[in-house]
Amino acid sequence: xxxxxxxxxEMSVQEAETVTLSCTYDTSESDYYLFWYKQPPSRQMIxxxxxxxxxxxxxxxxxxxxxxxxxxxxxxxxxxDSQLGDAAMYFCAYSGGTGNQFYFGTGTSLTVIP
Amino acid sequence: EAGVAQSPRxxxxxxxxxxxxxxxxxxxxxxxxxxxxxxxxxxxxLIQFQNNGVVDDSQLPKDRFSxxxxxxxxxxxxxxxxxxxxxxVYLCASSLDPxxxxxxxxxxxxxxxxxx
Numbered sequence: 001x002x003x004x005x006x007x008x009x010e011m012s013v014q015e016a017e018t019v020t021l022s023c024t025y026d027t028s029e030s031d032y033y034l035f036w037y038k039q040p041p042s043r044q045m046i047x048x049x050x051x052x053x054x055x056x057x058x059x060x061x062x063x064x065x066x067x068x069x070x071x072x073x074x075x076x077x078x079x080x081d082s083q084l085g086d087a088a089m090y091f092c093a094y095s096g097g098t099g100n101q102f103y104f105g106t107g108t109s110l111t112v113i114p
Numbered sequence: 115e116a117g118v119a120q121s122p123r124x125x126x127x128x129x130x131x132x133x134x135x136x137x138x139x140x141x142x143x144x145x146x147x148x149x150x151x152x153x154x155x156x157x158x159x160l161i162q163f164q165n166n167g168v169v170d171d172s173q174l175p176k177d178r179f180s181x182x183x184x185x186x187x188x189x190x191x192x193x194x195x196x197x198x199x200x201x202x203v204y205l206c207a208s209s210l211d212p213x214x215x216x217x218x219x220x221x222x223x224x225x226x227x228x229x230x
Contacts, residue, residue: 004156033216043203044117045157045221052216091156095216100145100209101170102219104156 023092032096132194139208
């Protein structure tokens with residue numbers, strides 16, 4: 001079964017600084033995607049960034065980038081120039097296999113300190 | 115484009131009562147998911163529909179939970195009878211193409227259920 005592990009329940013970062021959130025996963029699939037979703041207090045999950053396992057190049061979306069280490073099954077999220085609006089729960093998620101099910105980690109609560 | 119709509123936003127019921135949640139996915143999205151998110155945990159998949167057929171309901175407690183998706187559009191999730199441990203946020207999500215691995219799932223704002 002696919003599992004997603006986030007070992008940092010809480011993280012904090014100074015505004016304008018950089019923070020990295022960690023995620024590891026386990027799968028026997030060869031074709032899959034990895035995601036980072038953001039969940040603000042409003043509860044609506046918003047996609048931050050996604051990475052296809054076959055692509056060696058790390059995905060980047062503006063201030064958000066990932067470090068995807070396929071052999072190590074590691075998928076970390078780097079947030080540069082942190083802003084107050086980045087404060088939220090961040091969930092790492094895996095999707096693969098038939099049916100495109102999503103499996104989520106337990107989340108990391110990010111606090112941005114002004 | 116309108117997002118995934120869920121109602122109600124909040125619900126408080128007593129244990130052993132029944133409750134129903136409603137979800138309207140994004141128009142044209144074939145796949146619909148119901149997730150249960152207990153406080154401090156990540157979302158756990160309860161059931162996945164592709165159009166009006168069930169793809170995966172392996173984690174749905176079928177003795178008390180039921181879900182349907184009529185005509186492959188709206189969906190309802192029901193709990194009867196509710197237990198204290200059912201207190202959670204119930205998230206509905208949809209995605210466009212059930213066969214496209216990596217298709218983004220779009221989420222609603224969820225329904226927070228409190229069972230007292």
